[in-house]
Amino acid sequence: MRHILEAIHSLTSSGGSGKAVSADFAALSLPESYRAVTLQEEETDMFAGLDTRDKDPRKSLHIQDVPVPELGPGEALVAVMASSVNYNTVWSSIFEPLPTFHFLERYGRLSPLAERHDLPYHIIGSDLAGVVLRTGPGVNAWRPGDEVVAHCLSVELESSDGHNDTMLDPEQRIWGFETNFGGLAEIALVKSNQLMPKPDHLSWEEAAAPGLVNSTAYRQLVSRNGAGMKQGDNVLIWGASGGLGSYATQFVLAGGANPICVVSSPQKADICRAMGAEAIIDRNAEDYRFWKDEHHQDPKEWKRFGKRIRELTGGEDVDIVFEHPGRETFGASVYVTRKGGTIVTCASTSGYNHEYDNRYLWMSLKRIIGSHFANYREAWEANRLIAKGKIHPTLSRVYSLEETGQAAYDVHRNLHQGKVGVLALAPAEGLGVRDEEKRAQHVDAINRFRLSGRPTE
Template identity: 75%
Template structure:
């Protein structure tokens, strides 16, 4: 009954701290989980044949106690990221090892070491409770959350929190993630929800928007500048759609690599003009048994880029596919250029010809999520309407397995959202006048 009371309070528009403090916290909530005793269920299958619909469960989860510095959030909406796909297919390793190591830190961390893992690294919702020591956030506040979880007891984390030895991704390397009716986050993960967005729209940028910001814009990543030419792999996808918007907003020229005419059309709708359909071009960077690369295909990609740019190579390559594309990425960057990588969705063992790196003074920069300041700045771009959500489709909480499968098989564009407590899409907009200025941009990816 108290879960319905929470939802009624949120939908009423009442945001007073007293209202939410008076609502009893439920004993349990529904959350999307993987189970420790099922980690071997896909053994022997190729990655593509591993089905998240079989491994992701919707369970009733006991509400854990709040630790100091934490917040309990009523989650109205969440989103699918590739880390949920990895979790669901138990690759590259099952996430329970992360939870076991985390659990050894302290009695509070021990709460995370369970035989089930509540997944999800995005949320938009309302604060229900805060733990001891939290003073900037109150019950009743509308929030989104970034997914950086840090302890900050070690000196290494105090210049850049991503360097903290105890840095983890919430909902992937910690428990009690956002694909659920309730979630537990550290208070320093919270950010204000943009008032012109619905719950599912506000939930969708978190992980990918912040990741793209650090990778492309921040001094900790490629530090893109006005006039740069940026090759963006998967430019209509979760990460790439934000990188494309940032390149355009920052005065750079994106060269968008996509895999279909529909995805090319989305890039054009964002304002990009230089587009490469890699399937239409038929690039084969590797031989059939995936053991040897073909440098002539790198050269062919480089030629295509120069045709589009009027003879110029790219200053920055926005890399995340990994093994399939990395050799080509190193090759096509200009002399002195930068290849910035944040993921490896096609494989972690990258191979490239080092002659093109060292003799041409190129740089490979690693980038992983974002620190709190970078995440806050990325959220402000959304709030100001400089960058927009790329939500294409929204699923119900009991359809998370199908949503994850769609992302696993690259059947989506932009981001895929999930309604958790919200009973329907489109709820949560509190500044309709502001929204009206950006309505077409917000809906660019709808139905794709």
């Protein structure tokens, strides 16, 4: 991989006008194999009998040399400089709600080309920033040497269902979770329509961090396919300093709405204040317990929570709830939403079986909207806002590829803030910046989530 790194350095060392050009990259010989973070099909039962919390990604995630996959039409091979950890990394690593090899097997039945993905190992990861190495037949928009980030939407678009909203394609999948050859590796295989321009004022690891969560938050809040947020809306954001919530908070503030940020510690509350939020609820300090026991919720706690929200909003209920914890919070979310308001949900990190009192939904004309990642246009718009410096990465810590298990463990145990990054081919942090002037304008916001030292429980 050394000659690839040398070519990338030549491209970037003089602001993109170095000796390396597209033809040089196209002429580079590809290695026979590369290092990747993998799961092993033979280990899918390794956590049998353990509670979710006790399943340890450090035991299931491995570094493995894997062969470079065959490049097909409409695809690209990308040298991955950096990637990041998402909750789907955690779900993959603990084999919940089911092992991802079921996804790969099903995808492999689609076509001879898709059959490449059905392997006894799964290269995971749904974010990347890097440099295009090769493009397959039919790719016109991208060339070897282009600096890119990738969104994680993989679709076939052979059905009319997806042509108005690509997320509705029956063959919609999340790259690196429901497909193989993901971004937690030195090389990744993507469809060329996943590629977007790398923001030129960001380092590799900063550029890799927003992809999945930034696009998800954009669709969930801003898009007409989600909540359609407007100026003045009160928006309740669970986990407001986390990977998803930190982008939701920025979108709410940038859109002229009012975030009510729910966090779990004073440190996380401080991060939200630094972003510009004023209404903050520390759910641990105020000891909200929405469940009396495993089977019964406590409506009195919903009411106490709603009262606290009104204290922060001048007596108003929330117009929108940005939901992703799921089971633990969903009953409270439905209750505290104003009449005619919207609960928009994109995940269930605390459990998939949601329970709520339907009287508070139907009699108050509230809506529940399911939102999953983003379509092509939404992902592009979300990346455009990053490139313009309107929304900023929320990178808090960076790990090496060998430390991906620890990174996933920290996210699993909620020991992180914002996003955690992973260096792949990049030899150090801080590389890949092309526009220092733009960076200087936003450097404080870019570094806002940086932590000192390893998180501790």
